[in-house]
Amino acid sequence: MNLPDAPSAFRSPTPPEQPWWWRTEDEEGNEVTVTGELAGERFASQSDAESWVGEVFGALAEQGSTRSCCSRGASGLRADVAAPLRVPRR
Template identity: 65%
Template structure:
């Protein structure tokens, strides 16, 4: 019989906490009010600024189609920048 040492089992998969994903976008309309969007675009959180910026770069057309005019980037409760328009 051959014995193979297997690595430890990974921890049970769980949703990351907001502290683990502190970066998020506030989605706003032209008047600066928060906009609700479809579930596939809402509530996204990110581990770092680069991931957050990449996501908005990939999704800005879909966000604009849902009525988002501008986005504001936050790290936790700290406003990093914005509003940044999604229009040319």
């Protein structure tokens, strides 16, 4: 089996190496721009992405997000198996 080379430890992974990301939305379905250290997070797997959002959903809610959708790739298409995650309001 041939595996791809591991990314260098001296550079950040490129988007193709981290294809999973979250789109956060408000109640009307408008995109919420996430700021601070939560902004621009990308993940190597859907599992990593889902674990992350489970850890930070409270912080996302504080920024106005009421739901998040896991997406893959540059096109931003939603993952076939991922459904919007309802983020409870405090």
